[in-house]
Amino acid sequence: EILEAERRTWTINNFDIGRPLGKGKFGRVYLAREKKSEFIVALKVLFKKELMKHGQENVLRREIEIQARLRHPNCLMMYGYFYDETKVYLILEYAACGELFKKLQSVGRFPEAEALTYLAELTDALLHLHSKNIIHRDIKPENLLIGGYGELKLADFGWSVHSSGKDRKTVCGTPDYLPPEMCKDKLHNKSCDIWCAGVLLYELLVGNAPFEGRDHKALFENICGLNYRIPPFVSSSASKLIRDMLVINPSKRRPLETIARDPWVQGQRLKRDTLII
Numbered sequence: 001e002i003l004e005a006e007r008r009t010w011t012i013n014n015f016d017i018g019r020p021l022g023k024g025k026f027g028r029v030y031l032a033r034e035k036k037s038e039f040i041v042a043l044k045v046l047f048k049k050e051l052m053k054h055g056q057e058n059v060l061r062r063e064i065e066i067q068a069r070l071r072h073p074n075c076l077m078m079y080g081y082f083y084d085e086t087k088v089y090l091i092l093e094y095a096a097c098g099e100l101f102k103k104l105q106s107v108g109r110f111p112e113a114e115a116l117t118y119l120a121e122l123t124d125a126l127l128h129l130h131s132k133n134i135i136h137r138d139i140k141p142e143n144l145l146i147g148g149y150g151e152l153k154l155a156d157f158g159w160s161v162h163s164s165g166k167d168r169k170t171v172c173g174t175p176d177y178l179p180p181e182m183c184k185d186k187l188h189n190k191s192c193d194i195w196c197a198g199v200l201l202y203e204l205l206v207g208n209a210p211f212e213g214r215d216h217k218a219l220f221e222n223i224c225g226l227n228y229r230i231p232p233f234v235s236s237s238a239s240k241l242i243r244d245m246l247v248i249n250p251s252k253r254r255p256l257e258t259i260a261r262d263p264w265v266q267g268q269r270l271k272r273d274t275l276i277i
């Protein structure tokens, strides 16, 4: 019944508010329960004043319009939204196992099968977005959540955009993850998500991002010069996959379709049939 609620107007009184799940620049996310259905959600509360002060209104507008269109097991659902005079509220799916980067921090780096399972799930989510002509553009561990079955959930579509064929210009994303074309002349398209998925795979397997630099200039030089090393503990198959995605020329990057269908990747995928309590 929460889905039929899309047409309903929600207010904060429909929810019991639980513990805070995290704080962001423009607001907070709370665990919450819809009173009638007792359905558990994550309620993202954003302060209008803060959003206006930093000109983030259209980032939020895009996040809402894009997330409302997505229905995929590896994309965090948005069930609805509402606002009052000071705040905007997004009613989001609750990912029971938290944030991927927190898990990465606590384990250091993931075993290959787990890292490749996350990559395969991210690829499935990105193929869903690309099928709707949406580029995410800001893939990084901070924007990836883990659902109750341990599955990856792509979240935070604030920087996503419709890529209706013509290339985009807005520079966005996280410096470590920026593809070369976004560091240089800023024209980019869907293949920037392939680069970011490659940076993510590296970070999940190694524990830190491939490109570093004491400042943005040094970082961009390393990105555009493809200056990174893959440590010896990474298998040759995983190394080859990383090298096939971290390619300067966007059109030469390995297409996501072939990654999702790669027999070795499929063979590594963990089963996601046990709820993690």
Ligand SMILES: Clc1ccc(CN2CCN(c3c(Br)cnc4[nH]c(-c5ccc(CN6CCOCC6)cc5)nc34)CC2)cc1
Pocket: 021, 022, 023, 024, 025, 026, 027, 028, 029, 042, 044, 045, 046, 092, 093, 094, 095, 096, 097, 098, 099, 145, 155
């Ligand atoms: Cl405005 C803003 C405010 C905060 C943030 C940062 N996070 C963004 C993601 N948030 C969550 C969303 Br959206 C949806 N489902 C979630 N589920 C969780 C979550 C779930 C469980 C935990 C508890 N950990 C689970 C793993 O084991 C250790 C304990 C921690 C976080 N966070 C979110 C939490 C806050 C981003 C933007």
